[in-house]
Amino acid sequence: MRSDQDRLRNEVEQELRRLCRISLREGDRLPSVRQLAQRHGISATTTNAILRDLEQEGILHSMRGRGTFVGGANGLSEPYALVSNGLPLAPGLREGFEERISEVGGTVMTLCPDALDAAFAVDARIQIAGIFDVTGDQLSNSRTPSPWRGSRVALSFQTRDDVDTLAIGYANGADNLTRFLSRIGHQRIAFVQLVPEEIGLSESAQGCFQGFQDGCRSLGSRVVPQVIAIPKRLVQLDVTTCAGQRELGRIATREMLMLGLPDAIIGLTDEVAFGLIEGLTACRIAPEYWPAIAGFGDSDVASQIGLTTMRWEYDELGRNAADRLINRSRSTPTTPASHRLIPPRLIRRLSSQASWAVTAAGVLDRVLGAYSTETLAVIRPASREAASAPTKVG
Numbered sequence: 001m002r003s004d005q006d007r008l009r010n011e012v013e014q015e016l017r018r019l020c021r022i023s024l025r026e027g028d029r030l031p032s033v034r035q036l037a038q039r040h041g042i043s044a045t046t047t048n049a050i051l052r053d054l055e056q057e058g059i060l061h062s063m064r065g066r067g068t069f070v071g072g073a074n075g076l077s078e079p080y081a082l083v084s085n086g087l088p089l090a091p092g093l094r095e096g097f098e099e100r101i102s103e104v105g106g107t108v109m110t111l112c113p114d115a116l117d118a119a120f121a122v123d124a125r126i127q128i129a130g131i132f133d134v135t136g137d138q139l140s141n142s143r144t145p146s147p148w149r150g151s152r153v154a155l156s157f158q159t160r161d162d163v164d165t166l167a168i169g170y171a172n173g174a175d176n177l178t179r180f181l182s183r184i185g186h187q188r189i190a191f192v193q194l195v196p197e198e199i200g201l202s203e204s205a206q207g208c209f210q211g212f213q214d215g216c217r218s219l220g221s222r223v224v225p226q227v228i229a230i231p232k233r234l235v236q237l238d239v240t241t242c243a244g245q246r247e248l249g250r251i252a253t254r255e256m257l258m259l260g261l262p263d264a265i266i267g268l269t270d271e272v273a274f275g276l277i278e279g280l281t282a283c284r285i286a287p288e289y290w291p292a293i294a295g296f297g298d299s300d301v302a303s304q305i306g307l308t309t310m311r312w313e314y315d316e317l318g319r320n321a322a323d324r325l326i327n328r329s330r331s332t333p334t335t336p337a338s339h340r341l342i343p344p345r346l347i348r349r350l351s352s353q354a355s356w357a358v359t360a361a362g363v364l365d366r367v368l369g370a371y372s373t374e375t376l377a378v379i380r381p382a383s384r385e386a387a388s389a390p391t392k393v394g
Contacts, residue, residue, distance in 0.1 A: 012040045013050045030068045069105035083133045096318025130325030153321045164324045165339045170207025173310040173344035178215030186263035190226040192252040249275015270295035270302040287357030308352035310344040
């Protein structure tokens with residue numbers, strides 16, 4: 001009986017050894033101990049003993065709480081570097097990156113650009129399987145550390161032959177949002193923007209404005225576009241902050257009322273859109289005359305007030321970056337660089353509908369806090385043109 005058990009154990013061990021060397025690739029996760037035991041008709045104790053033997057041979061490596069993976073401990077379990085310029089990462093980006101790397105048994109280390117070479121100087125044993133740059137340009141400026149292997153992935157709209165690039169499709173998102181607003185019946189569509197000549201706009205701001213223009217051009221006479229361009233000198237707060245963006249929205253409201261209320265207006269961010277709501281409320285425009293309002297980002301405030309918005313899929317961006325690094329570590333160095341835009345997702349909520357503020361008055365009252373439902377309904381102009389009269393700008 002003992003010899004039969006030993007023979008079965010040896011057969012299972014040889015089968016797993018062949019599987020790891022022929023059928024699976026480095027970094028692939030093996031089934032759980034329980035699944036392997038059931039599949040081969042052996043006990044969990046015997047299965048664990050086999051896996052330990054294969055790990056000692058360097059065929060497998062295990063990670064506590066993650067599982068057992070093909071390859072030695074110096075394989076994909078080595079860290080992938082996530083190079084950041086120290087600014088907060090977009091929500092979900094790091095989580096998506098770490099989640100995908102952990103699926104193949106890897107780990108993630110975060111470095112600022114200046115510390116990239118220093119990390120290797122401190123511990124020459126570190127071998128990074130890939131470098132993912134969230135600054136968009138650090139990979140172009142820094143030398144490649146000698147222990148580095150694998151790929152480099154950058155978040156950037158500017159492509160290079162030797163670096164894989166990924167970026168959020170900001171222009172694509174704004175184009176789709178503009179088309180959506182037109183499709184549901186809005187003709188006069190406005191876009192809130194800072195005067196580009198007076199401020200260095202971010203890639204997201206440039207992309208969103210470009211997408212709005214592209215969407216309007218493609219729709220032709222079906223839309224009447226309007227750009228509410230706010231000079232930077234009118235915005236006293238830092239427009240990179242939520243408070244500054246809301247101030248931008250409030251100022252844009254006054255400009256919008258001077259020009260005449262559109263059917264729909266797109267804020268540069270969800271916070272700008274919320275500032276538009278604050279501005280309309282402060283100017284005491286009745287909710288039934290409010291335009292449809294949309295933003296970008298799908299922030300917490302968007303879900304609170306029922307704001308239609310475009311969600312930037314940063315978690316998918318992180319997973320895609322990890323996938324590129326993993327695939328590069330398994331491909332030949334001559335594989336051409338790839339470039340991909342991650343499309344945003346339209347989140348349709350109440351605010352894109354006509355007369356939406358009437359339905360949402362109670363919710364807006366609770367969110368705004370400072371204004372009651374009665375205050376929202378003070379002024380009832382006979383037309384949209386009347387709503388834009390300068391005397392009603394408070």
